[in-house]
Amino acid sequence: MSSPPPHYPALTLALPPRRHVLRRVFGRALDHRSLVVGAVLLVLIVIAAALAPVLAPHDPYAQDLASRLLPPVWNPRGSWLHVLGTDKLGRDYLSRLLYGARVSLVIGVCAASLSALIGTTLGVLAGYFGGRVDAVISYLITTRLAMPVVLVALAMSSLIGGSLKTVILLLGLLLWDRFAVVSRSVAQQLRDAEFIAAARAVGASTPYILLRELLPNIAGALIVVATLEMAHAILLEATLSFLGLGVPPPMPSWGLMISEGKTYMFFQPWVILIPGAALALTVLAINLVGDGMRDLTTPDGR
Numbered sequence: 001m002s003s004p005p006p007h008y009p010a011l012t013l014a015l016p017p018r019r020h021v022l023r024r025v026f027g028r029a030l031d032h033r034s035l036v037v038g039a040v041l042l043v044l045i046v047i048a049a050a051l052a053p054v055l056a057p058h059d060p061y062a063q064d065l066a067s068r069l070l071p072p073v074w075n076p077r078g079s080w081l082h083v084l085g086t087d088k089l090g091r092d093y094l095s096r097l098l099y100g101a102r103v104s105l106v107i108g109v110c111a112a113s114l115s116a117l118i119g120t121t122l123g124v125l126a127g128y129f130g131g132r133v134d135a136v137i138s139y140l141i142t143t144r145l146a147m148p149v150v151l152v153a154l155a156m157s158s159l160i161g162g163s164l165k166t167v168i169l170l171l172g173l174l175l176w177d178r179f180a181v182v183s184r185s186v187a188q189q190l191r192d193a194e195f196i197a198a199a200r201a202v203g204a205s206t207p208y209i210l211l212r213e214l215l216p217n218i219a220g221a222l223i224v225v226a227t228l229e230m231a232h233a234i235l236l237e238a239t240l241s242f243l244g245l246g247v248p249p250p251m252p253s254w255g256l257m258i259s260e261g262k263t264y265m266f267f268q269p270w271v272i273l274i275p276g277a278a279l280a281l282t283v284l285a286i287n288l289v290g291d292g293m294r295d296l297t298t299p300d301g302r
Helices: 018-031 033-050 093-129 131-146 149-160 164-172 177-190 194-201 206-242 254-264 270-297
Strands: none
Touching: 033 093, 033 270, 093 131, 093 164, 093 177, 093 206, 093 254, 093 270, 131 177, 149 164, 149 206, 164 206, 177 206, 194 206, 206 254, 206 270, 254 270
């Protein structure tokens, strides 16, 4: 009687559980100091903007000419009634600063989202299809790169008129070039990849390949670009508002607050320093987060 054949254990590919992968990514993020600092600052700014109606001690639009240009509380003439002082019309500076964070973040997020939609669509189509489609879209990208953003934004804003919706639409239509360049470059590298060829072989449609196979693989690079463009949009909005072509008064805007305080900058420098510091910290936080995301998405975390 023959002996039974030897039993060999099945070879299985041991994949790390998803929670272990998330734990490793989270651990790498915590080890990145600039990412942690930027994330903490950005979260605090977002919370302050979201809770502005609760945190603001006064109505940001209420005027009191008898209390105009009061200094901050750390000044000997300051008062806890107005912690950061008041502006030239007697409006509470802390309240306007909190509501100004709302304006800046809304403009940054909405403008970056619109730019991402336009630029990613054009870049993916150009990189995947190539040929004439790539030639036409590359011409559009080159044309857009030849136009100075600030000058075009100033010209269009002066013609159309400044408003919150106008600024968002204008910046969204001007800041899509980086999204297009990055997505086009990555799409050109991935269009002949094995997983794309496999999707074609099983009969997947072109929209399915673009949305389910190609787009998720360029999402990491696009997130980094989105953080940079968000900071860029906030700075451009402040520039337009400073020149009187952005958000119209009396809406609180950090650029508008700097513009209204420039007359008093030599006698009450805090009217310039406070909104300027808030603007600088917000842009710094977004840039630190973007820089950290870039490091985490590159091979070996370099």
